[in-house]
Amino acid sequence: MRPVPPRARGYVLGAALGGAACVAPAFGPDTPWSVLALLAVLYAAGEHAVRRDVAAATFFPVLLAGVFLLPPAAAALAAVPGALCARVERRPRGLRRLWRAAQPALAAWAAGHVYAALGGPAAASAPDFPYVLLPAVAAVLAFALALTALDGGILLTAELVPARTAWRGLLLRSLAPVSVHGLAGLMMAVLWSSPYGPPAALLVLLPMGVSCWVFAQYHRERSAHQATIRALVQAVDLKDRYTRGHSERVGRASVLIARELGMADDRVELLRFAGILHDVGKLGVPTRLLRKEGPLTPQERRVIELHPEYGHEMVRGIGFLGEARAAVLHHHERIDGSGYPYGLTGAQIPEAARVVAVADAFDAMTSTRSYRRARPVPAAVAELERCAGVQFDAAMVRALARALQRHGWSSEVTAGTETTAGGEPVRGAAAEAASGAASEPVREAASEAASEAAGGRPRSGRR
């Protein structure tokens, strides 16, 4: 656990003081306390329910309904009890609680003022559709902007992200979920002040709650899925002990090459899986053979050379792997046609397989095996370049060499730790902070914004 930098502490305290100043006017005479109390309880309950499942989401519809129903100071106050009571998993708990209370309070206060300035309250109680959408949208925008500004500050002070990148992408990511929650909040406010009253408004929360819950399930299932992929790889490690960590590193090297070639994020992600799973077919090779010391007979060699086909047989049922499956099958093909299993040549070999072949060879050379020592990276690259055009695709080798110059290479074994499946190079700390655990696939990052709305906001700045 890293200690919290003093300036982050100061930042949070400053935000809390600001929040307190915003909330203070609520203790005047014209606050509708019954509405405020009900909303505060709902928010607290929502926070509690949501956080029990996934430590990432915030239950905004209630808060935004508060913005549309209450004066700004009271709307800010509605967020405070829930945030102070919610469970906090990580230390320092007090500071985190304070931040979680101050941030939405400030945002709600700002949104409330924008809403009131555009004549929202009068339009909503009529209700004057479609005019009421204008103040509502403006308020949502203000809410998202305030959240983003505050989040960026946290990245800047606590995570020490450079000021240039701290705010990058944050607004876009939070805008979609906040605006959807804003529409739900608006509907809640309209129904609340209609003759049907609060019971009808509460119905709005049910679908929102369900989507939060589904989203939490989605996260859980996804991490379980990643664990299963790791288990597949570790099952290989059980059999073939000297390749420990090899799969992870080949995945990483494949990602380096794919990025260098300018592939789209989802293809890069597939290549990572291709690298991780390329040797999964070794599960089908008798353990005795894999562990055999000394030279292999031609027949034994032929048995080992079946592993790409076994691997393909295993993973072909996994739909999302796409072209990674072809890479598993063809990663031992050579450009000159002397490889196996089919002896394909040149461009007949799928691109993904050519990438994985280079990554595989590179890691095999730079890691220590029981029968020989690791070669240094430059020597390995030189060897790859020597074989380019005969064994390997020259474009892939060049891409790897360039990527290595740019990013360097560490051959640490990370197998078995939490971050294994995500052994990806840092893509800018803000993005990584936003995508949460490092094991979250990059491919998700792009579509994260839309879907986070279902379960709240992205994890950015949620310290």
Add this chain to the structure above:
Amino acid sequence: MTARPAFRLPVAVTVVAVTVAVRAAAALLAVGALGATLWYGVEDPGIALAFGVLIAVGELARWGSGKGREPAPLGAAGALAYALVGECAGRPSHHGVLQVVAIVVAAGLVGAVPHVALGRGPCLDHIARRVLSVGFAALCFQPLYNSGQLTAVTGHGPAYAVVIVTLLALTALCDAVLAAAMAHDRSGWPFGPLLREELRGMSGVGSAVCASGAVMALAVAVAGLWALPVFSFPLLLTQLAFRRYAAVRTTYRQTIASLARATEIAGYTPAGHARRVADLSRAMGRDLGLPGPDLGVLEYAALMHDIGQLSLVDPVPAGATAALPEAEQRRIALLGGAVVRQTGVAADVAVVVERQADPFHEQPLAARIVRTANAYDEMAREQGPHGPLGALERLRLATGRDHQPEVVEALARVLARGRGRGSGGRGRPGTRRCAPAGRGSAGDVAGGVGKVRLTPRPPG
């Protein structure tokens, strides 16, 4: 969830009385409603058009072919809302029951056109249920409202909202009973657990759909038709969340199935064994009335029950673990549990895998089922064409210690049902052309396992 052509039976065998009656009633209602609406014209065409567009869009945005959970929450919520709309922005509306059904059917058809064009035909049973449940909701509400009796009692206050919600709950209940009855009819599973499972599935997307229907109906009454687009966005989001969840679940199941096949490809177990044991276990668990989540645990455990053999340096002959000495069986089971614990599946699954070789009175029920299903699959294979009955006899003789009598009897019932329905000894009686809500099986994605032909293994 995809269909499983491997297990598909002729329609004539699977679809019987209840299903036919439901479809006929729905068809009759739909045709009658369309005819009447064409004949008498459409009341409040603006409202009808707005809801029609909403339902059509919801139908367009649906996923899957209507098997499993509610595939088009937006469309369903819009249809229910239209059935329960009494006024629009303060002015009373006048549409009747038949018009509601006609609009829902017409919009559903329009929305289904692109899907049908792409070869993803809708599921008939699902449409039939939709028509009937919307008809039911409209029948309960519209005559009461249009005659003025409802508002005379409740006024336009919270009580009115409560009535709407109660009506929706009633509709959902009827729908669940209908779905369970159809599933019972189709598969022969006991009705009680099926209904329980339908009702449990209701707590997820079902409740969201009902609540959205109520919100839309009330919001249209307050704010007019503008309420529809405003509230559609949050609901579309719910739909998106469900979709992504379904996608990652499918992927996860595929990966588990691949892991389960590792032992087959490694030559430790015969091809298709894990899949068969999983199907058999699931069928037995269902016969014994296990609830949905337990069936999931059971299936994953059954798929991975042999995974411990990967740690063996040499394969067990023919993968027949049931014939090994008990200590060795337990050791393999423990090794398997250790692997399973790394896969991120629920801890219950690992427990089942670890304890599959224990005497039955020390085991959890799921482990007993896996043990019996595994033993049956190994024995039935050994003995050629007369295997199945002989294997069952041997299991019955071993009920003193290894196998629980009730579980063996469940196996016998499952096998008998399988034979009666013509699926032979596959251990998968019947097939679910439209799965009842809230469940799916790993079989959906790994149905091909049974047909896998492995690359011929060279000696070595």
